[in-house]
Amino acid sequence: MTDIYFNVAISGLLTGLIYGLSALGLSVIFGVIRIVNFAHGEIMVLGMFATLVLFRHLGIDPLYALPLVTVALFCFGYLLQDLVVRRVAHLADHFQFLLMAAVAVMLIAVCLMIFGPDAQGVNLPYAYDSFEVGPLIIDKVRLYAGVIALLGSAAMFAFFKYTDTGKAIRACGDNYTGALVVGLNVRHLFALTFAIGCACLGAAGAIMLLIVDVHPYLGPPYTLLAFIIVIVGGMGSLPGALLGGILIGVSEAMAGILLQPSLKSAFSFALLILVLLVRPQGLLGKVQR
Amino acid sequence: MKRLFEGVPAHGLVLLALFAAALVVAPFLVSNYILSVLIIVLYFAYIGQAWNLMLGFAGLLSLGHALFVGIGAYSSAALFIHFGIPPVIGVFAAIALSVLMGCLIGYLGFRFSIHGVYFALLTIAFAEFTLIMVDHTRWLGSTEGFFLPVSNRSSVDLINLRGTPVMFYYVILTMTALALALCRWLLNSKLGYYWQAIREDQQAAEASGVHLFKYKMIAVAISSGLTGIAGVFYAFYYNNLFPDATFGTNRSIEMILGTIVGGVGTLFGPIIGAFILTPLGEMLTGLTEGFRIDGIKQFFWGLCVALIVLFRPSGVWPWIASLLKLDRKPEDRSSGDRS
Numbered sequence: 001m002t003d004i005y006f007n008v009a010i011s012g013l014l015t016g017l018i019y020g021l022s023a024l025g026l027s028v029i030f031g032v033i034r035i036v037n038f039a040h041g042e043i044m045v046l047g048m049f050a051t052l053v054l055f056r057h058l059g060i061d062p063l064y065a066l067p068l069v070t071v072a073l074f075c076f077g078y079l080l081q082d083l084v085v086r087r088v089a090h091l092a093d094h095f096q097f098l099l100m101a102a103v104a105v106m107l108i109a110v111c112l113m114i115f116g117p118d119a120q121g122v123n124l125p126y127a128y129d130s131f132e133v134g135p136l137i138i139d140k141v142r143l144y145a146g147v148i149a150l151l152g153s154a155a156m157f158a159f160f161k162y163t164d165t166g167k168a169i170r171a172c173g174d175n176y177t178g179a180l181v182v183g184l185n186v187r188h189l190f191a192l193t194f195a196i197g198c199a200c201l202g203a204a205g206a207i208m209l210l211i212v213d214v215h216p217y218l219g220p221p222y223t224l225l226a227f228i229i230v231i232v233g234g235m236g237s238l239p240g241a242l243l244g245g246i247l248i249g250v251s252e253a254m255a256g257i258l259l260q261p262s263l264k265s266a267f268s269f270a271l272l273i274l275v276l277l278v279r280p281q282g283l284l285g286k287v288q289r
Numbered sequence: 290m291k292r293l294f295e296g297v298p299a300h301g302l303v304l305l306a307l308f309a310a311a312l313v314v315a316p317f318l319v320s321n322y323i324l325s326v327l328i329i330v331l332y333f334a335y336i337g338q339a340w341n342l343m344l345g346f347a348g349l350l351s352l353g354h355a356l357f358v359g360i361g362a363y364s365s366a367a368l369f370i371h372f373g374i375p376p377v378i379g380v381f382a383a384i385a386l387s388v389l390m391g392c393l394i395g396y397l398g399f400r401f402s403i404h405g406v407y408f409a410l411l412t413i414a415f416a417e418f419t420l421i422m423v424d425h426t427r428w429l430g431s432t433e434g435f436f437l438p439v440s441n442r443s444s445v446d447l448i449n450l451r452g453t454p455v456m457f458y459y460v461i462l463t464m465t466a467l468a469l470a471l472c473r474w475l476l477n478s479k480l481g482y483y484w485q486a487i488r489e490d491q492q493a494a495e496a497s498g499v500h501l502f503k504y505k506m507i508a509v510a511i512s513s514g515l516t517g518i519a520g521v522f523y524a525f526y527y528n529n530l531f532p533d534a535t536f537g538t539n540r541s542i543e544m545i546l547g548t549i550v551g552g553v554g555t556l557f558g559p560i561i562g563a564f565i566l567t568p569l570g571e572m573l574t575g576l577t578e579g580f581r582i583d584g585i586k587q588f589f590w591g592l593c594v595a596l597i598v599l600f601r602p603s604g605v606w607p608w609i610a611s612l613l614k615l616d617r618k619p620e621d622r623s624s625g626d627r628s
Contacts, residue, residue: 110584
């Protein structure tokens with residue numbers, strides 16, 4: 001009997017890793033540019049649709065499509081920040097929110113115009129394969145997805161920790177004026193940050209398509225989910241986003257079998273309220289000022 | 290009464306009187322379709338006014354105001370359906386519950402000094418949480434919806450809020466006018482100055498002796514109470530309530546867009562914003578009907594909003610006000626250029 005709980009917990013953990021990768025995208029953008037990306041889920045859905053198109057028309061397996069989609073969303077993110085979002089950086093929070101919400105509405109509308117309102121998925125030959133480890137049964141697809149999410153996150157950590165560009169981006173986030181003073185090209189670095197955030201979403205979207213069917217209205221729930229994860233983990237903290245993702249993934253899965261599946265997001269919101277009250281900076285976040 | 294109009298330039302008063310007169314006689318001049326659009330416009334203008342009280346006056350960003358509409362709608366509808374209590378009495382329950390919920394969020398938020406984006410997300414979290422709870426409450430119709438008995442729409446019954454669209458029009462017009470007067474009065478009262486001090490610089494306000502917690506709580510309480518009343522109107526005008534369509538985050542966003550477009554922190558911003566966005570949506574419906582493509586309307590709608598944000602970053606009203614030379618009042622001007 002406990003096997004079921006273990007199986008569910010592991011599948012929740014693997015899903016949580018994908019959530020974590022997507023939440024990294026939100027966290028990086030907020031941590032550096034200080035903009036809350038309200039179009040987060042919609043951009044991820046864009047990545048899912050891009051993967052779907054590559055699969056449908058060119059027969060590319062989502063796992064091989066992943067690098068292409070990641071690069072495509074990287075470019076999309078760079079242009080979005082440089083052409084549009086940059087212009088509202090100096091405005092009050094609610095204006096940035098309004099612009100991102102408008103972008104989100106347009107993205108949903110574009111997906112709706114091109115792909116229609118129905119849920120669509122990919123049929124993979126290995127969709128129902130699984131590995132048996134002792135008493136545990138692990139979905140092959142989920143395992144691939146989880147491992148890729150982990151690798152993607154590790155690449156992000158390495159980038160921000162060891163490369164010069166990564167360090168420069170962190171410098172912009174820590175001290176905007178200071179970064180300008182030492183001669184960093186802040187405009188380029190901000191666009192790069194947004195691009196990296198969107199690239200995360202592209203990668204997360206491509207692997208998410210392995211386990212979830214995509215439709216245009218999937219965006220807003222994912223946006224909310226990413227907010228919860230990032231706040232639970234700590235806004236601007238990269239390990240926090242990953243930890244939050246795993247926590248939410250596992251607790252959602254457990255709430256799904258212990259309570260009702262439809263109550264699982266209530267559980268996440270309750271967790272969010274609890275964290276905001278007890279530890280508003282998030283589990284791994286730093287207190288600001 | 291006199292204080293309400295103090296400092297408004299004479300031609301401003303004339304314009305206001307003309308505008309009010311046009312709205313009063315509108316039902317006799319326009320078609321049923323335009324009247325229904327006007328009702329929605331005024332509904333959003335009213336809610337925008339209530340929401341603006343928090344962000345525009347006291348600097349508190351709420352992205353979950355649909356919560357208060359939902360609480361007002363569901364509580365008055367439940368009293369009406371289950372106990373036969375008319376909305377004239379039910380509205381007090383609606384106000385009480387909305388204020389209670391507002392105070393709970395405010396208390397938790399301000400007590401633990403949660404502000405800015407975090408406070409906004411707390412309001413979303415409460416709204417979504419309540420949405421899921423109502424989804425699972427049989428007594429409130431759960432996901433299948435909660436329906437008020439549809440009455441004949443020819444007689445007018447103000448006690449039970451059943452009647453013709455014209456009656457609903459005058460009800461919401463009165464509500465909007467009263468809300469405008471209330472906000473105008475509040476803004477020029479001591480309370481209003483405390484709020485603006487908090488909005489402009491929280492630390493400076495605290496240092497000069499403004500009790501932050503108390504005045505923020507008052508702002509949330511008044512705003513949530515006013516929004517709760519809108520919920521009663523919503524329930525009895527539409528006669529059907531679905532959790533998703535009442536509490537959803539989309540709803541919260543929809544009801545604040547007008548105010549942001551019109552101009553946050555201004556008295557006429559919510560009204561102008563509602564008069565721009567709702568007809569814009571209706572016009573786009575008309576224009577795009579011929580294409581028969583899903584989503585084209587939403588696309589242009591989003592594009593218009595984005596363009597307004599990019600090119601009129603302090604809202605439309607301050608710009609109109611300066612064109613009409615009405616912008617001599619300092620509080621009507623101060624909102625947009627805040628950083």
